Amino acid sequence: MKKTFVENFLAGSYSFLLHILILALFVIGMDFSSTPRKLANSDDVEIVQATVLDQSLVEEEVAKLEAFEKKEREAEAERQRQVDEKLEEARKALEQKEQEAQDMEQRAKLEQERRRQEAEKEQQQIAELEKQREKEEQRKQKAEQERIAAEKKRQAEEEARLQAEQKRKAEEAAKAKAEAERREQEAAKAKAEAERKAEEARKRQAEEEAKRAEEAKRKAEEQRKQAEEAQRKAEEDRKRAEAEARRKAAEADLQRQLEQEQQERDARRVQGVVDQYSLIIQQRVKRFWTRPSNSEAGLQCTVRVTLLPGGDVKNVTIVKSSGNSVFDRSAENAVYKAAPLPQPSDAKAAEALRDFQFIFKPE
Amino acid sequence: MLRGWLKTIALLIALLPWPAHALLTIEITGGSEAALPIAIVPFGTEGFAPPEDLSEIVSNDLASSGRFAPLEKRDLISQPHESEQVNFADWRLLRSEGLLIGKVSSQDGENYQVQFQLFDVYKAEQLVGKRYQVPASGLRNLGHQIADIVYETLTGEKGVFSTRLAFVSEMKNADGSKRYALQVSDADGANPRTVLQSTQPILSPNWAPDGEQLTYVSFENGKAEVYVQQLSSGRRNSVASFEGLNTAPAWSPDGKKLALTLSKNGNPEIYVMELASGNLSRVTHNSQAIDTEAVWMPSGREILFTSDRGGRPQIYRVDASGGRAERVTFEGGYNASADISPDGRMMSMVHSVNGRFHIAVQDLQTGTVQVLTDTTGDESPSFAPNGRMILYATEQKGRGILAAVSVDGRIKQRLGESGSAVREPAWSPFRN
Numbered sequence: 001m002k003k004t005f006v007e008n009f010l011a012g013s014y015s016f017l018l019h020i021l022i023l024a025l026f027v028i029g030m031d032f033s034s035t036p037r038k039l040a041n042s043d044d045v046e047i048v049q050a051t052v053l054d055q056s057l058v059e060e061e062v063a064k065l066e067a068f069e070k071k072e073r074e075a076e077a078e079r080q081r082q083v084d085e086k087l088e089e090a091r092k093a094l095e096q097k098e099q100e101a102q103d104m105e106q107r108a109k110l111e112q113e114r115r116r117q118e119a120e121k122e123q124q125q126i127a128e129l130e131k132q133r134e135k136e137e138q139r140k141q142k143a144e145q146e147r148i149a150a151e152k153k154r155q156a157e158e159e160a161r162l163q164a165e166q167k168r169k170a171e172e173a174a175k176a177k178a179e180a181e182r183r184e185q186e187a188a189k190a191k192a193e194a195e196r197k198a199e200e201a202r203k204r205q206a207e208e209e210a211k212r213a214e215e216a217k218r219k220a221e222e223q224r225k226q227a228e229e230a231q232r233k234a235e236e237d238r239k240r241a242e243a244e245a246r247r248k249a250a251e252a253d254l255q256r257q258l259e260q261e262q263q264e265r266d267a268r269r270v271q272g273v274v275d276q277y278s279l280i281i282q283q284r285v286k287r288f289w290t291r292p293s294n295s296e297a298g299l300q301c302t303v304r305v306t307l308l309p310g311g312d313v314k315n316v317t318i319v320k321s322s323g324n325s326v327f328d329r330s331a332e333n334a335v336y337k338a339a340p341l342p343q344p345s346d347a348k349a350a351e352a353l354r355d356f357q358f359i360f361k362p363e
Numbered sequence: 364m365l366r367g368w369l370k371t372i373a374l375l376i377a378l379l380p381w382p383a384h385a386l387l388t389i390e391i392t393g394g395s396e397a398a399l400p401i402a403i404v405p406f407g408t409e410g411f412a413p414p415e416d417l418s419e420i421v422s423n424d425l426a427s428s429g430r431f432a433p434l435e436k437r438d439l440i441s442q443p444h445e446s447e448q449v450n451f452a453d454w455r456l457l458r459s460e461g462l463l464i465g466k467v468s469s470q471d472g473e474n475y476q477v478q479f480q481l482f483d484v485y486k487a488e489q490l491v492g493k494r495y496q497v498p499a500s501g502l503r504n505l506g507h508q509i510a511d512i513v514y515e516t517l518t519g520e521k522g523v524f525s526t527r528l529a530f531v532s533e534m535k536n537a538d539g540s541k542r543y544a545l546q547v548s549d550a551d552g553a554n555p556r557t558v559l560q561s562t563q564p565i566l567s568p569n570w571a572p573d574g575e576q577l578t579y580v581s582f583e584n585g586k587a588e589v590y591v592q593q594l595s596s597g598r599r600n601s602v603a604s605f606e607g608l609n610t611a612p613a614w615s616p617d618g619k620k621l622a623l624t625l626s627k628n629g630n631p632e633i634y635v636m637e638l639a640s641g642n643l644s645r646v647t648h649n650s651q652a653i654d655t656e657a658v659w660m661p662s663g664r665e666i667l668f669t670s671d672r673g674g675r676p677q678i679y680r681v682d683a684s685g686g687r688a689e690r691v692t693f694e695g696g697y698n699a700s701a702d703i704s705p706d707g708r709m710m711s712m713v714h715s716v717n718g719r720f721h722i723a724v725q726d727l728q729t730g731t732v733q734v735l736t737d738t739t740g741d742e743s744p745s746f747a748p749n750g751r752m753i754l755y756a757t758e759q760k761g762r763g764i765l766a767a768v769s770v771d772g773r774i775k776q777r778l779g780e781s782g783s784a785v786r787e788p789a790w791s792p793f794r795n
């Protein structure tokens with residue numbers, strides 16, 4: 001009997017310790033270290049790159065979170081598995097005990113009874129423990145759900161915040177772009193304005209110039225007209241004067257013409273006589289010219305002759321020497337030897353033959 | 364407006380001081396190359412009468428040149444002897460181109476003072492005038508010198524009247540034998556002086572360029588040998604007496620060498636001898652032909668000679684240092700005895716026409732040949748140093764005489780009145 005009790009007591013102590021142990025294991029398996037990671041300070045990031053950087057950060061963050069969750073879930077599953085094992089062990093131990101108890105019942109009805117009572121009690125305790133475990137499980141599940149919900153909420157918030165940030169940045173970029181566009185437009189507008197003004201100025205200047213040119217032209221035209229007028233007037237005056245002069249000179253002209261014709265007739269006659277006597281003189285001088293027998297073909301000398309009335313030679317001078325003194329002298333001597341040179345009786349013709357020149361050349 | 368301007372311009376032109384007429388110019392071409400009329404007044408004499416008539420010598424010289432026509436003495440209006448006596452108008456009437464007057468005076472009949480003046484009649488100015496003092500024996504030569512001065516003054520060319528002629532005279536002794544004389548005369552053939560006499564033939568006299576020496580061939584030793592003789596001293600020596608022929612010597616223009624014909628190697632060939640050393644260099648190498656009668660071109664670089672290498676005698680040209688000879692004459696079947704004018708342009712030679720030998724000239728640039736003489740048996744042509752005349756020997760009534768012809772063939776004259784037969788003449792160079 002006494003042994004049964006001890007055995008019962010020992011069995012009950014085992015069960016109790018086991019439960020305490022399981023509980024302690026649950027408590028240790030809890031992990032409260034997960035805290036949200038702070039993201040990079042977005043203020044330092046350039047606006048233009050914001051979207052890309054943020055997106056990657058977010059993704060990284062989400063991935064981290066997911067990895068963390070997975071890890072936690074795995075840990076939890078492990079814990080659950082260990083608890084289940086222990087529970088199984090406990091159940092197996094219990095079954096063993098019940099078997100022992102049944103054995104003992106066989107040995108002792110009292111003991112049986114007590115054991116039954118104890119078993120009931122133990123079953124109660126087990127049920128209680130089960131209940132407690134279920135409760136604990138529920139609480140844990142609830143806490144997990146709450147944590148997930150909180151995490152989701154945090155994620156949503158973070159996402160929202162990031163979206164908001166992105167939105168803000170996009171807005172800012174859009175704003176900057178809009179600003180740049182605005183400025184461009186303004187610059188274009190200013191340029192267009194300047195061009196328009198320049199064009200206007202040009203137009204104005206061209207108009208002014210055209211106006212000036214027109215003015216100048218008009219003035220020139222005026223002057224030309226005036227000049228033409230003056231010229232026309234002068235021309236008229238001159239014509240009148242000329243006509244007058246012509247009228248007055250007509251008779252004088254006629255008289256002069258008659259005289260001139262007479263002179264020309266005389267000149268022709270004199271020229272004829274001069275030509276005739278030139279030929280006679282030439283023949284005579286040629287006859288008297290004895291040139292040096294060795295004279296070169298290119299020799300030539302020019303001799304100027306002045307005659308006395310009657311044809312005697314007054315003077316003979318070499319105007320252009322042949323370069324050969326013997327040749328030059330032969331030319332001079334030819335003139336002297338030909339003297340007196342034949343002279344016409346016509347006084348005017350004779351006058352023309354007083355001063356002339358000879359050119360002597362061998363051929 | 365324009366018409367107004369034109370009127371103004373026309374008016375200006377009308378007002379320009381134009382000459383009454385441009386100077387009349389009469390051109391005289393042709394003329395003649397006739398002889399120049401010149402008045403040569405017989406020179407006045409004072410004291411002893413000179414043995415020579417100087418004005419006559421001058422007049423003959425000038426006339427012989429064919430370039431002057433001295434006035435007939437009877438046409439001389441007056442006879443001035445000094446410039447103060449000249450009335451130029453008189454001489455103008457005579458159309459004379461020059462007037463020569465002069466005076467000869469002597470106190471002793473041995474030494475004579477001579478003066479002359481040549482005037483340009485038309486300009487009434489003296490062209491040239493000189494005074495001389497000469498012995499009686501120098502009067503003739505002085506006459507030639509005065510003729511040279513007048514000639515050069517009026518023609519612009521040097522006269523050759525005071526140059527000399529060398530020639531060989533052949534005389535007959537009473538017994539019918541012959542003697543030979545190498546003689547030198549005045550340019551007119553007068554006044555011959557014998558410089559060498561021999562009973563054996565003398566040939567081919569040739570003047571040294573200085574006019575002081577002669578080279579010739581003498582047979583005095585029984586064979587043809589070449590001698591060189593100093594005229595002033597009469598000193599002579601044999602320069603070539605090689606075996607065989609030693610003949611036809613010709614003095615080089617620089618006077619240092621002789622070209623001559625030697626047959627010492629069997630055949631007559633042309634050689635050049637250096638007179639100072641006697642060194643010989645052979646010029647021709649033609650054993651089939653006779654090469655002879657060498658004559659130098661004025662440059663002294665080439666020699667012309669006669670050769671029958673073509674079958675008949677013709678003139679060839681060869682470098683004085685030897686080499687290939689080229690034929691120069693192609694007209695006629697016989698051309699020999701070449702001489703070259705001082706300017707190197709003309710060659711004179713003996714040229715046969717219908718078997719008769721005449722003197723001809725060939726223009727060495729154009730090759731044109733002109734026969735100058737109508738005499739026959741002409742030989743040994745020799746140019747005057749001024750190149751105007753060619754001296755040669757010809758035959759008259761079977762006897763050799765000297766004659767001269769102008770290079771244009773227009774003037775022909777006989778020189779000298781020697782009683783002997785003359786051959787082989789050579790005209791001297793100018794007197795220095």
